Amino acid sequence: MNLNTVTALRQPASAAEIAQWRSGFAWLAGGTWLFSEPQPAIDTLIDLDQLGWPALEASRAGLEISATCRLAELYRFEAPREWIAAPLIRACCNALLASFKIWNAATVGGNICMSLPAGAMISLVTALEGRCTLWPRDGVPREVPAVDFVTGNHMNVLGPGELLRKVHLPASALLKRAAFRQASLTKLGRSAALLIGTSDPARRDMLLTIAAATPRPVQLRFDEIPSGEGLRPAIDARLPADGYFADVHGSAAYKRHLTYHFAEQIRAELARPGARA
Ligand SMILES: Cc1cc2nc3c(=O)[nH]c(=O)nc-3n(C[C@H](O)[C@H](O)[C@H](O)COP(=O)(O)OP(=O)(O)OC[C@H]3O[C@@H](n4cnc5c(N)ncnc54)[C@H](O)[C@@H]3O)c2cc1C
Numbered sequence: 680m681n682l683n684t685v686t687a688l689r690q691p692a693s694a695a696e697i698a699q700w701r702s703g704f705a706w707l708a709g710g711t712w713l714f715s716e717p718q719p720a721i722d723t724l725i726d727l728d729q730l731g732w733p734a735l736e737a738s739r740a741g742l743e744i745s746a747t748c749r750l751a752e753l754y755r756f757e758a759p760r761e762w763i764a765a766p767l768i769r770a771c772c773n774a775l776l777a778s779f780k781i782w783n784a785a786t787v788g789g790n791i792c793m794s795l796p797a798g799a800m801i802s803l804v805t806a807l808e809g810r811c812t813l814w815p816r817d818g819v820p821r822e823v824p825a826v827d828f829v830t831g832n833h834m835n836v837l838g839p840g841e842l843l844r845k846v847h848l849p850a851s852a853l854l855k856r857a858a859f860r861q862a863s864l865t866k867l868g869r870s871a872a873l874l875i876g877t878s879d880p881a882r883r884d885m886l887l888t889i890a891a892a893t894p895r896p897v898q899l900r901f902d903e904i905p906s907g908e909g910l911r912p913a914i915d916a917r918l919p920a921d922g923y924f925a926d927v928h929g930s931a932a933y934k935r936h937l938t939y940h941f942a943e944q945i946r947a948e949l950a951r952p953g954a955r956a
Pocket residue numbers: 705706707708709710711712713714715727746747774775776777781784785786787788789790791792793795797798799800837841842843844868869870
C-alpha cells in the first residue's frame with residue numbers, strides 16, 4: 680500500500696547518523712507490516728538496509744542474529760551438529776503466516792519489534808534464552824533478556840527511536856534438547872498457541888515457554904522435569920485463566936486448553952530418556 684503521509688526516506692550508513700529522533704520517524708526493516716496498513720502518524724522512514732549488519736554470526740559462544748536478518752536467511756542457516764535445539768529455528772520460521780513476500784522480506788528484528796502475541800521470532804529467541812542488544816538514540820547500548828522484551832500485545836521495552844540491533848542465542852541453550860508444539864485454527868493460520876520446552880541433557884531440567892496463547896511470552900523454569908500431576912498447577916500459578924489472549928485466532932478457553940495439552944506433550948517428550956530434539 681502507498682503510505683501517502685510519508686514524504687521522506689532516509690538511508691543512513693550508520694545508526695549514529697540518526698542522532699535526533701522525533702515523532703513521525705519510523706525505522707523501516709522489511710516493510711511487510713509498515714506497508715500493510717495506513718500509517719498516518721509516520722512522515723519519514725529510516726531504512727535499516729544500508730547499515731550492512733551481517734545477518735548471522737555463529738561462534739563457540741552461540742549465534743548472533745542481526746535484527747536485519749531476513750526470515751529466509753535464518754531459515755537457511757546450517758547449525759553445527761551439536762546444537763541439537765537448532766531445529767527450533769526452522770520450526771519457528773514455519774510457524775508464521777507468511778506469504779512469499781513476508782518470507783523473503785520480513786526481518787527477525789521487525790517480527791520481534793512488532794511484538795505480536797503470535798510473533799514466532801519472539802517465541803524462538805525467548806525459548807533459546809536470547810539476549811537482545813538495544814541501541815537507544817541518546818544513551819549507551821543496553822541488553823535485555825528476550826523474555827522481558829515484549830511487555831504486552833504490540834508493546835515492548837523500546838524507547839522512542841531505540842533500535843533493536845541483534846539477538847544473541849547462547850550455545851548453552853542451543854545444546855539443549857528441545858520440543859516444539861504449535862497450532863492454529865486454520866491451516867497456515869496465525870498461531871493460537873506455540874509452546875517450546877528445552878532441557879539440559881545433563882541436568883534434566885526443563886524450561887517451558889508459552890507464547891501466542893498469551894499477550895507476551897510466559898516462561899516456567901523447572902529444576903527437574905516435572906511430573907504430569909505437577910505441571911498444570913505450575914502453569915496455573917503463573918498463568919491465571921484470565922491471562923490468556925483472546926482474539927479471532929482463538930478464544931482464551933481454547934488457547935488455555937491447547938496450552939495444557941501441548942505442555943504435557945512437551946513434558947512427556949523431554950522426560951523420555953534419549954529422546955532427540
Ligand atoms: C497480514 C499479515 C499477517 C501476519 N501474520 C503473522 C503471524 O502469524 N506471525 C508472526 O509472527 N508475524 C506475522 N505477521 C508479522 C510479519 O511477520 C511482520 O510483517 C514482520 O515480522 C515484520 O517484519 P518487517 O521486517 O517487515 O518489519 P517492518 O514492517 O519494516 O517493521 C515493523 C515494525 O517494527 C519496527 N522495527 C523494525 N525493525 C526494527 C528494529 N531493528 N529496531 C526497532 N524497531 C524496528 C518498525 O519501525 C515497525 O514499527 C503478519 C504480518 C502481516 C502483514
